[in-house]
Amino acid sequence: MEKHTFSQMWATRPPRIPEDQGGKAVVGGVCEGIGARYQIDPTFIRVVFVVLTLAFGGGFFLYLLCWINMPRFGLTRSPWATIITPKQQLDKVEKKDRDTGWLLLLGLFLFFPSASVASDMRAVLVTFILFALGWFFLHQRQPEPPAGLLVGGPDEAPASNTAVVDTSHLTAPEGHEHPGRRAPAWDPLGVAPDLGHLPDPAEPAQQQPKKRNWLWIPAALGLSALALMALKFSSGLRTVDYGSFGSTHVTVYDIAAMPDLNGFVGESTIDLSELEPLREPATVNIENGIGKVDVILPRDVPVDVHCEVTVGETACPTERQNADADSALLTLNVSQRVGSVSAYYARSGEGEGSRLTPTRWWLAAWR
Known part of the structure; x- marks a missing residue:
């Protein structure tokens, strides 16, 4: 060159x-x-x-x-x-x-x-x-x-x-x-x-075939x-690409084993309904490019949810959830470029996606 x-x-x-x-x-x-x-x-x-x-x-x-x-x-x-x-x-x-x-x-x-x-x-x-x-x-x-x-x-x-x-x-x-x-x-x-x-x-000038x-x-x-692979690699150990393309359903049990999430295109469901009470306050950042992000909220952990969509719609609670729960505060920052974001509690029969232990979470995220 x-x-x-x-x-x-x-x-x-x-x-x-x-x-x-x-x-x-x-x-x-x-x-x-x-x-x-x-x-x-x-x-x-x-x-x-x-x-x-x-x-x-x-x-x-x-x-x-x-x-x-x-x-x-x-x-x-x-x-x-x-x-x-x-x-x-x-x-x-x-x-x-x-x-x-x-x-x-x-x-x-x-x-x-x-x-x-x-x-x-x-x-x-x-x-x-x-x-x-x-x-x-x-x-x-x-x-x-x-x-x-x-x-x-x-x-x-x-x-x-x-x-x-x-x-x-x-x-x-x-x-x-x-x-x-x-x-x-x-x-x-x-x-x-x-x-x-x-x-x-x-x-x-002779007309030449184009x-x-x-x-x-x-x-x-x-x-x-x-370039996208290099972007994924440079994200480091603390940021995991959980759904570059396609759909992903992940259940999290221990917030300490869950890194910040960074997706590009796809539908992702992050199930926190089985999350154990926290000893210390924690913040989780969830980002997606194009598609849909659904967050299933925990019932035994106080949660502040902040949702933002550049082009699309959100359906997230604006007030602190489970304020009286015996646990430290969990803060969720969910952003979507194009699509929708929702945060809700699991209904009966929901939350039966892939249930991962902390160790298997890392393997699945990088698969």
Whole structure:
């Protein structure tokens, strides 16, 4: 992996295509620009950002980071570049982008602490790893940007193997040249600016069948799996992944043998109905990415339950349970990114799931 590859990725990064310039952007034109640069459906890019936000917590921060580092269509400076450039060197349009850059920078500083606290910092790191891998494989698939998309591209007609994107419906900012409307060799005086994206008739561009190399998809999935495995391993002995995928039902008898729980996707039932009274206060943190978390409460232990769901619903008691029980206090912190969380007492016939001793709990959790 050469240094040249990364510098080329950065130099040919996508421009933003906002709605006021003719794009079909929903927010800032980030997904629209990525789709045009790498010839993929912008809707797919939007879905990726949403999934990264809901599953790992860093998708929105990543979107703002892309926004501040991607220049608008027809510009060479990104909002971040306008911030670090002396104001007297900027034109009217770039000064407006400078104001946008300061707002984005403020949003990044405000959102990052909340994202890292609301979600595990390792999960936010996974967001950046997955995005970087996706960007790298997209660049390997199409290293050269489509003709007429980026400012400062070659003046000659596009080569036969270079993708061409239709930018005739897009408008450049006031006072800036449209990248797809430079005068070609057959029109040196620029009398037909709307046809500037056409190649020189002397060297007609041959239509090449579009190569679809889907090898990067399984490769990206494989690397993503490795990243998730590394995330699981780095969680340490105190945090156990109890339900990365699928369903899990665990009965706990001794709170001392139960580490903090950290799940990603699935349905998990944590049965505390057989829990023995506590000698000392204890706190248990239960986290899940997408799915459902059910906690069956103990009857002989006072419990404070704190439930939180980013997208979904909760059904948890808000007051201390079993306040008169002869036991130290148990505090349960249950958080779910997408789905539902409930905490309740076992009814007759419930709680017959896998009943694990403390030793078998460790083996099952790592199975």
